Each structure stands twice: as structure tokens, then as C-alpha cells.
Amino acid sequence: MERSRGLVRPALVDAVGRLHPWTGEMAAYAMGWADTAGRPDPAGSEGKGVRQALAVLGAEAVGADSADAVPGAVAVELVHTFSLLHDDIMDADALRRQRPAVWKAYGTGPAVLAGDALLAQAVAILAEARGPHTGAAVRCLCGTLNTLVSGQAQDLRFEDRPWYGPGAVGPEQYRAMAEQKTGALLGCALALGAVLGGAPDPAATALERAGRHLGLAFQAVDDVLGIWGDPAVTGKPVHADLRRGKKTYPVLTALAGGGGAARELAALLASPRGLDDETAARAAALVEEAGGRAATRDEARRHLDAARRILHETPLEPSPVRQLDALFTHLLDRTW
Amino acid sequence: MERSRGLVRPALVDAVGRLHPWTGEMAAYAMGWADTAGRPDPAGSEGKGVRQALAVLGAEAVGADSADAVPGAVAVELVHTFSLLHDDIMDADALRRQRPAVWKAYGTGPAVLAGDALLAQAVAILAEARGPHTGAAVRCLCGTLNTLVSGQAQDLRFEDRPWYGPGAVGPEQYRAMAEQKTGALLGCALALGAVLGGAPDPAATALERAGRHLGLAFQAVDDVLGIWGDPAVTGKPVHADLRRGKKTYPVLTALAGGGGAARELAALLASPRGLDDETAARAAALVEEAGGRAATRDEARRHLDAARRILHETPLEPSPVRQLDALFTHLLDRTW
Numbered sequence: 001m002e003r004s005r006g007l008v009r010p011a012l013v014d015a016v017g018r019l020h021p022w023t024g025e026m027a028a029y030a031m032g033w034a035d036t037a038g039r040p041d042p043a044g045s046e047g048k049g050v051r052q053a054l055a056v057l058g059a060e061a062v063g064a065d066s067a068d069a070v071p072g073a074v075a076v077e078l079v080h081t082f083s084l085l086h087d088d089i090m091d092a093d094a095l096r097r098q099r100p101a102v103w104k105a106y107g108t109g110p111a112v113l114a115g116d117a118l119l120a121q122a123v124a125i126l127a128e129a130r131g132p133h134t135g136a137a138v139r140c141l142c143g144t145l146n147t148l149v150s151g152q153a154q155d156l157r158f159e160d161r162p163w164y165g166p167g168a169v170g171p172e173q174y175r176a177m178a179e180q181k182t183g184a185l186l187g188c189a190l191a192l193g194a195v196l197g198g199a200p201d202p203a204a205t206a207l208e209r210a211g212r213h214l215g216l217a218f219q220a221v222d223d224v225l226g227i228w229g230d231p232a233v234t235g236k237p238v239h240a241d242l243r244r245g246k247k248t249y250p251v252l253t254a255l256a257g258g259g260g261a262a263r264e265l266a267a268l269l270a271s272p273r274g275l276d277d278e279t280a281a282r283a284a285a286l287v288e289e290a291g292g293r294a295a296t297r298d299e300a301r302r303h304l305d306a307a308r309r310i311l312h313e314t315p316l317e318p319s320p321v322r323q324l325d326a327l328f329t330h331l332l333d334r335t336w
Numbered sequence: 337m338e339r340s341r342g343l344v345r346p347a348l349v350d351a352v353g354r355l356h357p358w359t360g361e362m363a364a365y366a367m368g369w370a371d372t373a374g375r376p377d378p379a380g381s382e383g384k385g386v387r388q389a390l391a392v393l394g395a396e397a398v399g400a401d402s403a404d405a406v407p408g409a410v411a412v413e414l415v416h417t418f419s420l421l422h423d424d425i426m427d428a429d430a431l432r433r434q435r436p437a438v439w440k441a442y443g444t445g446p447a448v449l450a451g452d453a454l455l456a457q458a459v460a461i462l463a464e465a466r467g468p469h470t471g472a473a474v475r476c477l478c479g480t481l482n483t484l485v486s487g488q489a490q491d492l493r494f495e496d497r498p499w500y501g502p503g504a505v506g507p508e509q510y511r512a513m514a515e516q517k518t519g520a521l522l523g524c525a526l527a528l529g530a531v532l533g534g535a536p537d538p539a540a541t542a543l544e545r546a547g548r549h550l551g552l553a554f555q556a557v558d559d560v561l562g563i564w565g566d567p568a569v570t571g572k573p574v575h576a577d578l579r580r581g582k583k584t585y586p587v588l589t590a591l592a593g594g595g596g597a598a599r600e601l602a603a604l605l606a607s608p609r610g611l612d613d614e615t616a617a618r619a620a621a622l623v624e625e626a627g628g629r630a631a632t633r634d635e636a637r638r639h640l641d642a643a644r645r646i647l648h649e650t651p652l653e654p655s656p657v658r659q660l661d662a663l664f665t666h667l668l669d670r671t672w
Contacts, residue, residue, distance in 0.1 A: 019482075020489040086452060090445035109426035112448055113492065116422060117485045119452070123459050124478035127471070135463070135471050142463045145456035146355075153356040153449060 001327070004056040005049045007066060008073040012052075015074050015125050019117050026114035030081050030102050045097050051076040053327060054186060054214075055193035058207050060320035061311075064197020071129035072192035075141055078122035080185060083148060086115040090156060098235040119145070129196065137195045140204075144188035151180025158247045164255055164266040171253045175216065175299075178249070182222075183215030190214075190324075206314040213307035214328060220300035221332050223248040224293060227284050239280040242287075245269070249299060254292030261290040304332055337663070340392040341385045343402060344409040348388075351410050351461050355453050362450035366417050366438050381433050387412040389663060390522060390550075391529035394543050396656035397647075400533020407465035408528035411477055414458035416521060419484060422451040426492060434571040455481070465532065473531045476540075480524035487516025494583045500591055500602035507589045511552065511635075514585070518558075519551030526550070526660075542650040549643035550664060556636035557668050559584040560629060563620050575616040578623075581605070585635060590628030597626040640668055 016027045028034040035041035052073035059069035087093070088101040089111055095101060103111035123145075127138050154177040158169050190211035191204045199207075225234050226241035227250060234240070241248050251269070255262050265286040268279055275283060287293060307328060311321050352363045364370040371377035388409035395405035423429070424437040425447055431437060439447035459481075463474050490513040494505050526547035527540045535543075561570050562577035563586060570576070577584050587605070591598050601622040604615055611619060623629060643664060647657050 020486040022489050022493055023485065086448050089448055092445070108444060109428070109492065112422050112425050112451075113485065113489060115448075115452075116455070117482075117489070119455060120478065120481035120485050124475075124482055127474045127478045135474075138463045138471075138474055139460075142456065142460035146453075146460055149359065149449065149453045149456050150356040153358050153453070156446065156449065157358055 001049050001053045004053040004066075004073065007056060008049075008052045008070055008077070011070050011074045011125075012077055015078060015121050019121060022110075023114050023117035026102055026106055026110060027081065027118055029105065030085050030096075030114065030118075032097060036105050041099075043099055047077075047080065047097075048331075049077070050327075050331060051080050051185065051189040054189035054211060054324075057193070057320045057324050057327070058190040059193030059197040061207065061316040061324065062194040062197050062199035062203050063317050064194065064199070066193075068131070068197040069193030071126050072137060072141075072189075072196050075122040075126040076185060076189040076192060078118045078125070079141070079145065079148070082115045082118035082122065083152070083185070085111060085118065087152060089115075090152070095235070126192075131196065133196050133198050137192055140188055140192055140195055140208075144184045147180045147184040151177055151182070151184065155181055159245075161247075163247075163251075163269045168255065169247050169252055171249060171256055171295075174247065174249050174252050178219040179212055179216055182219040183212035186215035186218065187211030203314060203316065206310050210307040210310040210314075213303040213310070214331070217300045217303035217307065217328075217332055220249055220296045220303065223250055224296050224300075227251075227287065228293065239275070239284050242269075242280045242283050243275050245274065250287050250292035250296040252292075253295040254287040254290035257290045257292075259290060261286045265290060300332060304328060337385050337389045340389040340402075340409065343392060344385075344388045344406055344413070347406050347410045347461075348413055351414060351457050355457060358446075359450050359453035362438055362442055362446060363417065363454055365441060366421050366432075366450065366454075368433060372441050377435075379435055383413075383416065383433075384667075385413070386663075386667060387416050387521065387525040390525035390547060390660075393529070393656045393660050393663070394526040395529030395533040397543065397652040397660065398530040398533050398535035398539050399653050400530065400535070402529075404467070404533040405529030407462050408473060408477075408525075408532050411458040411462040412521060412525040412528060414454045414461070415477070415481065415484070418451045418454035418458065419488070419521070421447060421454065423488060425451075426488070431571070462528075467532065469532050469534050473528055476524055476528055476531055476544075480520045483516045483520040487513055487518070487520065491517055495581075497583075499583075499587075499605045500598075504591070505583050505588055507585060507592055507631075510583065510585050510588050514555040515548055515552055518555040519548035522551035522554065523547030539650060539652065542646050546643040546646040546650075549639040549646065550667070553636045553639035553643065553664075553668055556585055556632045556639065559586055560632050560636075563587075563623065564629065575611070575620050578605075578616045578619050579611050581610065586623050586628035586632040588628075589631040590623040590626035593626045593628075595626060597622045601626060636668060640664060 016024050019027060025038050029036060032046040055069045055073035055076055056066045060066050084096060085102050088096055089103045089108055093101055094104045102114055123141060126141055162168050187208040191208035194204045194207050226248060227239055231238050255266055265283055268283050308325060311324060352360055355363055361374050365372060368382040391405045391409035391412055392402045396402050420432060421438050424432055425439045425444055429437055430440045438450055459477060462477055498504050523544040527544035530540045530543050562584060563575055567574050591602055601619055604619050644661060647660060
């Protein structure tokens with residue numbers, strides 16, 4: 001990830017630097033590069049840069065030059081930042097990477113604008129890339145943007161649905177949402193470098209599928225961390241997702257089991273008073289008892305295995321595939 | 337405009353229909369096609385469809401088939417709807433075309449999402465268009481999106497600047513903002529159909545410039561209507577822009593004149609109490625007395641003349657140019 005960051009960083013800084021100064025300042029804040037006064041921010045932590053690393057390794061995996069991937073890497077990082085920024089507005093999440101979210105720091109209107117600027121610049125950077133494969137790359141990114149927005153729509157709509165009984169969100173529906181909201185951009189990241197590098201369609205498609213599985217594995221790990229993660233590591237309070245009433249895979253699988261623990265859990269979650277320290281801890285225990293934690297761990301492993309299998313069954317360069325393998329392990333080794 | 341609407345409408349309906357049903361519903365509401373329950377809305381008024389008409393006539397002006405323009409026409413209409421939708425959030429405008437704005441009808445978060453969906457779909461529709469000129473068309477749209485967002489950033493930043501004295505917004509700065517916020521998309525609309533139709537660069541550039549001038553003329557007329565427009569026609573209260581403290585061309589030119597009327601106007605506008613019926617009427621009279629209304633009318637005429645001159649100096653098909661001419665007259669003949 002260090003290596004790809006070094007490769008992509010100048011182009012990413014340049015892309016943000018060409019925005020209107022005010023949206024550029026908000027973008028730099030959102031990227032973790034600066035505080036709200038535009039100074040380097042010791043409290044700012046950059047994202048992991050997973051998506052840019054996937055783009056670079058995707059290009060190398062098809063034998064292309066890593067430099068071919070750069071516009072794709074910049075585009076997916078900008079899209080990722082855009083989506084965090086707008087999602088935080090929609091979800092009313094006040095904190096992002098342990099700092100105030102952009103809408104908290106700058107106001108909702110400016111944050112909407114900063115997200116728009118990032119999205120527009122993402123597509124522009126890719127569209128302006130020179131080379132014979134730009135058109136295919138732009139189509140790939142645009143399809144992903146539609147999918148991403150659709151996934152976010154599904155996630156927002158889940159909020160209004162009951163925890164249990166008719167109309168409840170099933171684990172498969174959750175998986176379909178997560179594949180769109182999280183998987184699609186990781187799939188696009190992995191495919192985009194390859195597409196820009198002139199990969200044949202089957203290789204690009206395989207990378208895209210591998211990235212989607214990676215995204216589903218990643219989301220499953222995130223869901224486990226959202227309930228049982230160490231607050232010192234996650235930066236979120238303990239049992240955060242339960243307190244916020246977020247419908248995630250562990251809870252939905254636990255409820256779908258339908259046993260005694262599931263029924264007690266459903267009653268707790270449906271309480272109009274919400275969850276306090278004690279009831280949230282009880283709910284977490286019930287999710288575990290009803291098998292939700294184990295099922296989510298299995299879900300993560302299954303999708304990680306699928307991602308790896310696709311990589312190894314596809315004719316790709318061995319060294320970048322080994323690095324992808326190591327990256328997958330690193331990404332998913334956050335809880336266990 | 338009727339003719340181009342008939343040509344473009346099926347593709348536009350299809351593009352909105354392929355969104356997630358919920359964002360599609362919000363988009364249909366924003367387009368004036370449906371009420372909040374998704375039923376045809378007698379109170380909904382569609383936009384004028386200026387941008388799609390410009391795209392179609394732009395293609396015809398370079399001798400291309402009007403069908404070539406359709407993806408471009410769809411894209412610019414979607415971008416226009418996106419920008420109204422997000423701008424209404426940023427400006428806290430509760431009404432749009434005499435109905436609640438999307439954020440008022442559906443909530444801010446969902447409105448952010450609906451705008452994102454429209455923006456993503458706009459670029460996707462264009463990127464998926466078949467033909468040898470898709471890449472150039474996508475670059476044209478992406479450049480415009482960056483410009484549009486930058487124009488909106490400038491406009492929002494004007495709010496924090498003083499009416500008068502050091503740091504005040506000058507008429508030239510206002511014009512530069514309006515060229516980006518309003519002119520760029522009209523320029524893109526007029527150029528995009530031509531680009532898709534394979535126009536040579538000089539013709540596309542000329543159409544783009546003509547569209548920008550049209551946009552500046554259009555904005556000047558809008559600014560006059562925002563102060564002196566008939567509420568029955570504009571759907572806004574009398575002196576709306578003055579009451580909202582909006583920095584527009586008539587006011588900024590009046591203030592820049594610096595005479596007695598300008599000084600009285602500056603004092604009124606700077607009052608922390610804002611403007612009531614009486615002071616707004618007085619401010620409108622002062623803008624007129626200080627020459628702001630006449631200067632804005634001149635501004636509109638100057639840019640309309642420039643747009644027409646460019647069209648007539650460029651080797652284009654005479655019949656579509658005549659239709660563009662008539663469209664310009666129709667658009668700008670809203671006040672006088």
C-alpha cells in the first residue's frame with residue numbers, strides 16, 4: 001500500500017489541487033491531509049488507500065505498467081472519499097476517522113458541494129486519461145457509480161423496515177446491498193487498472209468479481225467490528241452499530257435463525273426506547289448466542305476464499321497476485 | 337422545444353427508470369413528472385427543456401442527425417436536474433417550480449442521494465453511447481461538471497462577502513461565476529450534440545461559446561426577474577432576491593456605481609434586520625435609480641448579441657440556426 005500510495009499520491013494531490021480552492025480545502029480535509037484551516041493535520045488520518053493499491057496491483061496482475069493504473073487509482077480514491085462524505089450526511093454520522101465529518105466541520109450544504117466536486121473530478125480524471133482503453137475504463141467507473149448509489153439507496157431504505165416478521169430484511173438482501181455499496185467499488189478498483197492496461201475482457205471481469213468478493217468479506221469484518229470491535233482500535237463506541245440500530249449481517253442472520261435468543265433479540269431491538277449500555281451488551285450477547293457472529297465470520301471467510309480462488313484460477317502474473325493475497329490477508333485480519 | 341422533447345423523452349424516461357426505484361421516484365418528482373406518491377402530478381411543471389433542445393439543434397446545426405444528440409440531451413437534462421436538486425439543499429430553497437423542493441419533500445439525506453443518482457446516470461448514459469465521438473463527448477461533459485461545481489462554490493462564497501467596500505463582489509466577478517454556474521451547461525448542451533454528431537473542433541467550440549453567452553444573457557434576465565418579476569409569473573414573491581440578500585448583477589452593478597443611491601442601497605442591504613416589504617421596495621427603486629436594472633438589461637442584450645454573432649459567423653446549417661435564434665428570443669423575452 002505504501003508503494004502504490006507513492007505512485008498515486010502526486011496525481012491525487014494534483015486532482016484535488018485543481019478543484020475550486022474552497023472545495024479543494026474540504027476535499028483535503030476529507031482525505032485526512034489537512035485540518036479545517038488547511039494546515040497539515042496531525043489528527044488527520046488518511047484512509048488506508050486500499051482502492052488505489054488494488055488498481056495498481058490489478059494493472060500489474062495483467063502484465064501492464066503500474067503507471068497505466070494511476071488515473072484509475074485516483075478516480076477510485078476520489079469516488080471513495082465522495083461516498084464517505086455524502087454517506088455521512090445521509091446517515092447523520094458526526095465522526096469520521098475520529099475527526100468531525102465534513103458536514104459537521106463545514107456545514108451540510110458545503111459538504112454536499114465538496115462531494116459533488118470529488119465525484120465530478122473522479123470521472124473527469126479518468127475521461128482525460130490518454131490511451132486506447134479510456135472509454136472502457138470510464139464505462140466501468142460509471143456503471144460502478146450507479147451501483148454504488150443504488151446500494152446506498154437500499155441501505156437507507158433498510159432503516160424503515162422492521163427487524164422481524166413480514167417485511168424484515170433478510171441476510172441475502174443485506175448481502176445484495178453490501179455487494180453494491182461496498183463490493184462494487186473494490187471490484188471496480190481491481191478491474192480498472194487492468195482495463196486501463198489493456199487487459200482482455202475475461203481477466204478484467206475476473207478481477208472485478210474477485211474485488212466484489214473482497215468487498216463482501218471486508219463488509220462482514222466491518223460488521224463484526226461494528227459490534228465487538230475494540231473502541232480504541234475502531235474509534236467507535238462499543239456496540240456502536242447496535243446502539244445506532246444499524247441493520248448488519250450479524251444481527252440479521254441472528255434474527256433469521258428464529259430461536260429463543262432471536263426472539264429476545266428482536267424484542268430488545270424493537271424497543272422504542274433504544275438500547276442503553278446494558279441492553280446493547282445483552283443484544284450483542286444474544287447475536288452471538290443466536291450464531292450471528294460465527295455466521296458473519298464464515299461469510300467473510302467464504303468471500304475471501306472466493307476472491308482468492310478467482311485470482312488463482314485466472315491467468316495472471318504471479319508476483320502481483322501474491323501481493324494481492326497479502327493485501328487481502330492484511331485487510332481482513334483486523335478482528336481475529 | 338416540443339420537437340426535441342418528443343425526441344429525447346423516451347430515452348430520458350428510460351434513464352430515470354433504470355435508477356433504484358426510490359431514487360427514481362425522487363428523480364421523477366424533481367423532473368415534474370410525478371408527485372411524492374409517484375402519481376402523475378397536475379401541479380408538477382416540467383422544466384422548459386432548454387438544454388435538450390440546444391443539444392438537438394446543436395447536432396442539426398453541424399449537419400448531423402438529431403438522433404445522434406439524444407444521449408447528450410439526456411445527459412444535460414439529468415445534470416441540470418441534479419444541479420437544481422443539490423443547489424436547493426445548499427441554498428435552503430424550499431420551493432422549486434412552485435412545489436416543495438426535493439429536500440423538503442423527501443428529506444435532505446435522500447435528496448443528496450437523488451442528486452448523486454442523477455449525476456452518475458448522466459455520465460453513464462453518455463459513456464455508454466455508441467459511436468466514435470463518445471470519448472470527446474464525455475470529456476466535454478466532465479469538464480462542464482467541474483466548472484458547474486466551481487461556479488456553485490463561488491456563488492456560495494459570495495454570501496459571506498460584504499456588499500460594499502474592500503472584499504465586495506464586483507460585477508465582473510459575478511459574471512465569471514455566472515458563466516461557470518449557468519453558462520457552462522448551456523454551452524455544453526449546445527456543443528454536445530455537435531460533438532456526438534462528429535462536428536469539427538472549431539464548430540463545437542463556437543457552439544460552446546455561443547451557449548455560454550446565452551447562459552450569461554439568461555442569467556441576467558433571471559436576475560431582473562428575481563427583483564422585478566411578476567410573482568404570478570415567476571412563482572416567487574416580489575423582490576425575492578433582495579429579501580434573500582442574494583448578490584446578483586443588478587445590485588452589484590448598482591453598488592459599484594458608487595453614487596448617492598448606491599450608498600443608500602448599501603446601507604439598506606447591510607442592515608442586520610434584513611429587508612421588509614417597504615425596505616425591499618425602496619432597495620429595488622434604488623437599484624433602478626443607480627442604473628442596475630438598465631445595466632443588467634444591457635448585459636443580457638450584449639451576450640445575446642454575442643451568441644447570435646457567433647452562430648452567424650460559424651459555418652452551420654441555416655435552418656437549425658434560425659431555430660436557435662428563435663429559441664434565444666423566446667428564452668430571453670420573458671421580461672421586456
